[in-house]
Amino acid sequence: xxxxxxxxxxxxxxxxxxxxxxxxxxxxxxxxxxxxxxxxxxxxxxxxxxxxxxxxxxxxxxxxxxxxxxxxxxxxxxxxxxxxxxxxxxxxxxxxxxxxxxxxxxxxxxxxxxxxxxxxxxxxxxxxxxxxxxxxxxxxxxxxxxxxxxxxxxxxxxxxxxxxxxxxxxxxxxxxxxxxxxxxxxxxxxxxxxxxxxxxxxxxxxxxxxxxxxxxxxxxxxxxxxxxxxxxxxxxxxxxxxxxxxxxxxxxxxxxxxxxxxxxxxxxxxxxxxxxxxxxxxxxxxxxxxxxxxxxxxxxxxxxxxxxxxxxxxxxxxxxxxxxxxxxxxxxxxxxxxxxxxxxxxxxxxxxxxxxxxxxxxxxxxxxxxxxxxxxxxxxxxxxxxxxxxxxxxxxxxxxxxxxxxxxxxxxxxxxxxxxxxxxxxxxxxxxxxxxxxxxxxxxxxxxxxxxxxxxxxxxxxxxxxxxxxxxxxxxxxxxxxxxxxxxxxxxxxxxxxxxxxxxxxxxxxxxxxxxxxxxxxxxxxxxxxxxxxxxxxxxxxxxxxxxxxxxxxxxxxxxxxxxxxxxxxxxxxxxxxxxxxxxxxxxxxxxxxxxxxxxxxxxx
Amino acid sequence: xxxxxxxxxxxxxxxxxxxxxxxxxxxxxxxxxxxxxxxxxxxxxxxxxxxxxxxxxxxxxxxxxxxxxxxxxxxxxxxxxxxxxxxxxxxxxxxxxxxxxxxxxxxxxxxxxxxxxxxxxxxxxxxxxxxxxxxxxxxxxxxxxxxxxxxxxxxxxxxxxxxxxxxxxxxxxxxxxxxxxxxxxxxxxxxxxxxxxxxxxxxxxxxxxxxxxxxxxxxxxxxxxxxxxxxxxxxxxxxxxxxxxxxxxxxxxxxxxxxxxxxxxxxxxxxxxxxxxxxxxxxxxxxxxxxxxxxxxxxxxxxxxxxxxxxx
Numbered sequence: 001x002x003x004x005x006x007x008x009x010x011x012x013x014x015x016x017x018x019x020x021x022x023x024x025x026x027x028x029x030x031x032x033x034x035x036x037x038x039x040x041x042x043x044x045x046x047x048x049x050x051x052x053x054x055x056x057x058x059x060x061x062x063x064x065x066x067x068x069x070x071x072x073x074x075x076x077x078x079x080x081x082x083x084x085x086x087x088x089x090x091x092x093x094x095x096x097x098x099x100x101x102x103x104x105x106x107x108x109x110x111x112x113x114x115x116x117x118x119x120x121x122x123x124x125x126x127x128x129x130x131x132x133x134x135x136x137x138x139x140x141x142x143x144x145x146x147x148x149x150x151x152x153x154x155x156x157x158x159x160x161x162x163x164x165x166x167x168x169x170x171x172x173x174x175x176x177x178x179x180x181x182x183x184x185x186x187x188x189x190x191x192x193x194x195x196x197x198x199x200x201x202x203x204x205x206x207x208x209x210x211x212x213x214x215x216x217x218x219x220x221x222x223x224x225x226x227x228x229x230x231x232x233x234x235x236x237x238x239x240x241x242x243x244x245x246x247x248x249x250x251x252x253x254x255x256x257x258x259x260x261x262x263x264x265x266x267x268x269x270x271x272x273x274x275x276x277x278x279x280x281x282x283x284x285x286x287x288x289x290x291x292x293x294x295x296x297x298x299x300x301x302x303x304x305x306x307x308x309x310x311x312x313x314x315x316x317x318x319x320x321x322x323x324x325x326x327x328x329x330x331x332x333x334x335x336x337x338x339x340x341x342x343x344x345x346x347x348x349x350x351x352x353x354x355x356x357x358x359x360x361x362x363x364x365x366x367x368x369x370x371x372x373x374x375x376x377x378x379x380x381x382x383x384x385x386x387x388x389x390x391x392x393x394x395x396x397x398x399x400x401x402x403x404x405x406x407x408x409x410x411x412x413x414x415x416x417x418x419x420x421x422x423x424x425x426x427x428x429x430x431x432x433x434x435x436x437x438x439x440x441x442x443x444x445x446x447x448x449x450x451x452x453x454x455x456x457x458x459x460x461x462x463x464x465x466x467x468x469x470x471x472x473x474x475x476x477x478x479x480x481x482x483x484x485x486x487x488x489x490x491x492x493x494x495x496x497x498x499x500x501x502x503x504x505x506x507x508x509x510x511x512x513x514x515x516x517x518x519x520x521x522x523x524x525x526x527x528x529x530x531x532x533x534x535x536x537x538x539x540x541x542x543x544x545x546x547x548x549x550x551x552x553x554x555x556x557x558x559x560x561x562x563x564x565x566x567x568x569x570x571x572x573x574x575x576x577x578x579x580x581x582x583x584x585x586x587x588x589x590x591x592x593x594x595x596x597x598x599x600x601x602x603x604x605x
Numbered sequence: 606x607x608x609x610x611x612x613x614x615x616x617x618x619x620x621x622x623x624x625x626x627x628x629x630x631x632x633x634x635x636x637x638x639x640x641x642x643x644x645x646x647x648x649x650x651x652x653x654x655x656x657x658x659x660x661x662x663x664x665x666x667x668x669x670x671x672x673x674x675x676x677x678x679x680x681x682x683x684x685x686x687x688x689x690x691x692x693x694x695x696x697x698x699x700x701x702x703x704x705x706x707x708x709x710x711x712x713x714x715x716x717x718x719x720x721x722x723x724x725x726x727x728x729x730x731x732x733x734x735x736x737x738x739x740x741x742x743x744x745x746x747x748x749x750x751x752x753x754x755x756x757x758x759x760x761x762x763x764x765x766x767x768x769x770x771x772x773x774x775x776x777x778x779x780x781x782x783x784x785x786x787x788x789x790x791x792x793x794x795x796x797x798x799x800x801x802x803x804x805x806x807x808x809x810x811x812x813x814x815x816x817x818x819x820x821x822x823x824x825x826x827x828x829x830x831x832x833x834x835x836x837x838x839x840x841x842x843x844x845x846x847x848x849x850x851x852x853x854x855x856x857x858x859x860x861x862x863x864x865x866x867x868x869x870x871x872x873x874x875x876x877x878x879x880x881x882x883x884x885x886x887x888x889x890x891x892x893x894x895x896x897x898x899x900x901x902x903x904x905x906x907x908x909x910x911x912x913x914x915x916x917x
Contacts, residue, residue, distance in 0.1 A: 393803055412803045420805050433796035437818035443797070446814075450804045496800075 012176045012209040013037035013060065018073035018083075020052075020059050020233075027280035029055045029068060031233040037177070039207040042200065044224030044241065046217050046256065048272075049486070049515050052233040052281075057179045057213040061098045062090045078176035095125060099170035101180040105162035109154040115165060116150035122169045132172065141168045141198050160191030164198060171202050178203075178210045184219060188379045188542045193586035196223045215515045218260050218545070218588040221245055226312075229253045232287035233280060235306075239313025245590055249309045249320040252288050259520035261545035263572075263587040268549050271521030286317070294319045344369040344504060344536050345390070350399035352382075352389045359385045360560045363399070369503075372530055372537040374551030374568060376544055376583065382560035383540045384428075387508045390538065391425035403504075421451040424497035428509040430489035434481040434496075441477035444496045451500045466499040467492075470525060487518035494525065505529075506538045511546060523550055544587050548572055556580045639898040647890025654884040658707050661700030669697040669854040677869035686872040690862050693852075695873045702854035703880065706843060709770055710835035716774035717835075718828045721781025726816055728782065729789025730808070740786065743779035751776045752841065759847050769848060773838055777831045784827055788820040795819075822899035829892025833885045840881050856881055 013036065020030035029052045037043055047053040059070060062082035075083040078097055082090065094100075102108045109118060119134055138145040141164040154162055163183055170178050180199070184192040200223055203210050214220050220227055221241055228238040229252065237250040248254045255272045273291055281287055286299045298318055306314040309321070345367040352360040359382045367373050375383045388394035390401065392412035401408040403419065412420055427433035434443050444466060445459045454462055464474050470491040481489055490510060497505060507526070511519035527550055529535050541547050547554055547568065554571050556564040556579060564577040575581045666685070667673050670693060678688040686695035724743065728736040755772045762768055792798065793816060801811050842848045843857025851858065856877030863873035 391803060393799055412805060417805065420803070425800070425803060427796040427800070429796065433800060435797045435815055435819070437821070438814075446801075446806075447804055450806060 012039045012041075012078055013211075014074075014076045015060065016074045018056075018059060018075060019071040020055050020064060020068055021071040023067055023069050025071075028071070028283065029233050029280060030059060031281035031283070033073070033233075033235055035228065035235070035238065037209040037211070039176070039209055040204050041226065042203055042210045042212055042224045044220030044227040045211055045213045045230055046215065046220050046227060047230035048215060048256075048517050051230045053213050053215075053230045054181055055233075056230060057181055057211055058100075060177065060179055060211055061094060061100055063094075095122075095175070096173045097176055099173065099175045099178045101163075101166050101170050101178060101183045103182040103185055105159065105166040105183075106154065108166050109162060111154050113153075114150065115152050115154070115157070119150075119165070119169065119172075122172050132174075137168045137172055140171060140202060141165070142194075143168070158191070159187050160195060163187065163191075163195055167195070167199060167202070171206060171208065174206055175208060178208055179213070180210060181213045182215070183212075185214070185216075189544070189583060189588070190378055190586045192219070192588070193222075196588075199223065215517075216260065216588070217245070217256055217516065218262065218590060221590050222588045229256065232282060234287065234303075234316060236288065236316045237314070238306075239310065239315075243310060243313045247310075249313075249315040250288075250317045251292050251294050251319075255291075256517060257590075259517045261520075261523070261543075261549040263545040263548065263584065263589045268527060269520040269523050271524055272517045288317075294322065341369040341371070343367070344404065346400075346402040347390070348400040348402070350386070350389060350397060350401060352385050352394055352397040354385070354396065358560065360389065360397070363560075363562055365555060365562060365565060367504075367536060367538065369536050370530070370534045371553060372526075372539055372551045374547035374554040375538060375540045375557060376542065376547050376554060377557035377579070378583070379542065381557040383542075383557050384508055385560075386557070387425070387506050387538060387540045391423060391506050392420070393425060417451060421500045422502055423504045423506065424500065424502035425506045426490075426493055426497050426508065426510050429513045430486055430493050430510075431481075431513065433493050434489055436481050439478050439480055440472075440484070440492045443481075444492065444499055447496050448499050462499055463495075466495040469498055469529075470495045485518075486514050487521065490514060490518075490522055491525070494522075498529070502535070504536045504538070506540075508540045509542065512541070512543070519546070526550060544572065544583055545589075556583070639894055641894055641897075643890045644894030647887045647892075647894060650883050650887025651891055652887075654703070654880055654887065655707070657700065657880070658703035661703065665694075665697035665700050667694040667697045669693065669701045670852045677863075677866035677873075679870050680872065686876055687870040689859070689870075689873040690866055695870070695876065698854040698859060698873070699856070699876045699880070702856045702859060702877065705766075705849055705853075705855055706836060706839050706857060706881075707884070709766065709773075709839050709848065710832055713770045713773035713839070714777060714828055714831040714835045716770060717777030717831055718781050718824060720774060721778040722785045722820070722824050722827070724778070725782035725785030725787075726789045726812055726820060729786040730793045730812055730816060732790070732793075736786070739782070743782050746775065747779040752838070755838075755842060756845075756847070759842075764847050764850070769839070769842065773835055776838070777834070781827050781831065784823055785820055788823045789816055792816050792819045822896075826892055826896040826899065829888060829895065833888045833892070836881065836885055836888070 015033060015035050018030055018033040019028055021028045033056060035043065045053045045056060055065070055068065058064065060075060060077075060082075062070075062075060062085060064070060070083055073083065074081060080093060080097060082093070082098070085093065109115075116134065119137060123132060123134065123137070134150070135145040138149070143149065143161060143164055154165075157165070167183070183199075184195050187195065196219070199210065199212075202208065212220060212224055217227075224241050226239065227241045227244045228235045229244065229250065230236070231252050237244060237248065237253045244253060245257065248257055258270050259272055261269045282289075283303065285301065286292070286295070286304050289295045289299050292299070296319065304316045304318045306316050307320065308314050343366050347366070348364050350360055350363040351358065363386060365373075375386065377383045385394055389397040389410065390408075392408070392410060392415055395411040397410040401410075403423070408419060409415060434440065441460070441463050444463050448454055448459050448462055449456070460477075463477060467474060467476060472488060472491050472495060476484065476488065476492065481492075484492065490513075493510075511522050514522065523546065526537065526539075530537060530550075537551075539547060539551050551568050553566065554568045555562050556571065556577055558577070558579040564571060564575065564580050571580060572584065575584060672692045673684060673694050674688045674692045676688060676690050676692050678684060678692070680687045684694045684696065686699065689695050689698065724739050728739040754776065755769070758772055759768065798811060798815050801815050806814075839848060840857040843855045844861045846858060846861065849855045849858060851862070859877045860874050863870075867874055
């Protein structure tokens with residue numbers, strides 16, 4: 001054990017050679033991680049699902065999930081050696097010295113207690129001795145401190161408000177370190193932008209160090225001073241955010257960046273090839289070798305050490321110095337096919353309501369065959385209701401929808417089989433859209449048997465063909481949904497839609513439940529389908545960057561109305577509606593990280 | 606847990622290179638096994654009593670209805686558990702006295718769970734007026750005191766195996782329907798059911814193919830619970846002489862017949878009580894273990910947010 005250096009007050013957090021392993025010692029989920037944080041500094045931790053980023057974040061709190069333990073290394077926060085403390089001491093320090101903001105605030109707050117009670121309890125326990133009032137706490141996160149708000153129960157607040165309450169609670173004790181695990185993943189861009197700004201301001205003003213865990217490198221770019229990229233339990237690249245983003249040296253970082261659509265560029269995204277690591281570091285060689293295009297025999301022989309490529313920027317890659325392999329993002333614009341072809345769908349004065357509440361007002365637009373139309377808007381703008389109304393899943397819709405030459409009635413049951421076949425809908429969450437008790441093959445084949453006259457003997461072959469189209473292996477046919485990853489499930493859902501040869505595909509936020517790297521692969525797939533099979537698509541998303549990378553035209557919605565529409569490029573470069581400008585401004589973007597001083601100092605780009 | 610994917614981002618990667626195409630099946634985790642210590646104990650208890658009930662009648666040293674000695678003789682080598690109130694062999698009566706209680710309970714709970722489950726699924730799927738109608742009718746049934754209801758019918762219509770099975774099933778039905786309706790409500794809102802609607806699947810097929818398999822776990826748990834209640838209820842009815850009439854051997858009846866001789870020979874009362882207790886405790890442990898297991902598995906299945914958690 002090392003002695004605590006009492007003079008070393010500058011570094012709030014100091015982690016050395018941290019290893020988190022399973023208690024049976026089989027897997028190292030976090031391996032050889034060393035990092036330091038200054039007061040007020042925010043470190044972004046980026047990685048795919050299963051990379052160990054959450055495990056790392058929790059370990060910084062001295063916490064391990066059941067079945068895991070801290071196997072080696074030290075964690076020091078504010079002079080306390082966390083890795084050495086017993087459970088009762090850790091409990092005393094949590095909430096005061098270290099805090100945690102979980103992904104889903106709805107489950108982090110007690111649904112049966114009023115906001116006032118929960119905040120007061122937090123202040124009582126952790127804020128004692130300091131002169132902090134409830135009002136101060138709420139003011140910090142820009143929430144109203146009126147009686148009405150304090151009297152509310154968690155379910156009466158919006159997701160963004162809840163997350164800000166959770167953040168206020170974390171900052172209540174003025175801890176030295178706050179770990180945030182994807183705190184904005186469930187929020188729409190505008191709320192996300194508010195939350196990110198709040199966190200950044202609070203960290204700076206209270207001199208609190210923060211670790212921000214996320215799979216979205218664009219979000220990290222807009223908040224973190226420094227960024228660490230985690231792959232298979234190791235930090236493969238760490239440095240100042242701008243340096244990592246604009247001059248990535250590890251092939252994995254480069255692939256990850258290519259997978260994220262950037263709001264400021266028209267480049268299409270490209271997914272990561274190969275298999276994501278399923279937990280555990282490779283102790284003998286570089287873990288990225290199986291997916292690496294630059295791998296040389298030496299990569300298989302040793303674990304690359306962390307070497308600085310620039311001051312403060314370290315990379316674990318033997319070929320980091322090899323600059324010639326860096327590819328630019330591909331500048332492929334989605335083709336403009338729409339103007340030449342016929343109108344496929346003509347929506348005139350569509351209104352829809354839910355009970356007494358009117359959700360859609362006078363929606364009028366056209367979609368031409370073969371084009372992809374994006375629908376964007378904040379949550380609650382009615383975009384999902386629009387998608388569902390067109391698909392016939394929302395029955396309470398009025399207005400005229402002309403599909404090809406005939407009018408579409410609302411409600412799938414009232415439509416004929418051919419209309420049901422021709423228009424396919426893909427759901428947001430692949431976790432709910434497949435029956436967990438039926439095999440993937442059976443689920444996909446049901447669509448075929450219900451909507452077409454394909455004889456039973458040919459169905460299996462057709463299912464396999466559809467799997468091939470979406471790059472699912474044939475072996476998935478007998479698997480059950482829980483045996484597949486989120487991305488695979490979404491592919492299966494797409495296969496289920498494609499198997500009946502639809503002409504019009506409605507995609508409702510289909511990538512928002514997925515990792516960015518998986519999202520990129522799904523986007524590539526959709527782009528390919530559009531180009532090669534002439535599929536017409538309605539692509540609903542709250543993410544403008546995603547829409548920009550796939551849609552030729554875009555509709556912007558607010559309060560159930562279309563407030564702006566036009567060619568994607570025109571709308572995004574020259575927005576006319578206030579909501580479009582707001583969405584553009586709030587979108588997380590790479591350029592946030594491009595601080596002027598950094599660029600001058602290092603002469604990058 | 607991502608499998609190899611065919612198209613790739615980087616043109617430098619050999620597209621023909623075999624990527625691991627085997628899907629990694631989520632490994633059976635130790636924490637997710639159903640065989641906890643209490644589950645094993647439950648299984649042992651339940652199956653030993655079950656074996657005794659099934660094979661007991663073939664192993665009796667005496668006929669269960671023959672008089673072999675004086676009333677309430679203490680245990681001896683001739684009658685291992687002594688004799689009962691009229692001098693019949695207690696061991697033989699214990700060995701052959703469980704079948705009606707167990708059989709009747711099993712049939713009654715199956716019937717109750719099947720009817721209640723069906724009504725619950727239907728109510729949860731249909732919602733609206735149908736739901737209200739079904740559930741309010743079941744509430745009426747729930748309002749009657751259970752044992753009194755059975756007593757009333759049995760005393761009017763006379764004791765009969767199927768009548769009792771039906772009555773006990775009717776008692777279970779409302780509770781089962783409530784639990785299953787709640788599950789069906791949740792499942793019916795899932796996207797895969799919406800999708801089935803979307804492609805025009807008929808309501809019957811949606812219920813059978815999409816909803817039923819997804820409420821199978823709560824149905825099984827309910828069956829275990831109801832089975833336990835049935836045993837207690839039917840043992841009680843037997844005690845009152847409503848399930849079988851003397852001289853038939855029946856654990857419930859034995860307790861009643863032999864109460865007066867508790868001081869001379871406690872075994873004709875104790876032995877049936879112990880067996881009924883072991884049976885219900887065993888069954889309860891098993892049900893509990895299954896319910897916990899099903900809960901864990903479901904938690905793992907619907908983890909949309911905890912990918913990291915799941916990739917452990």
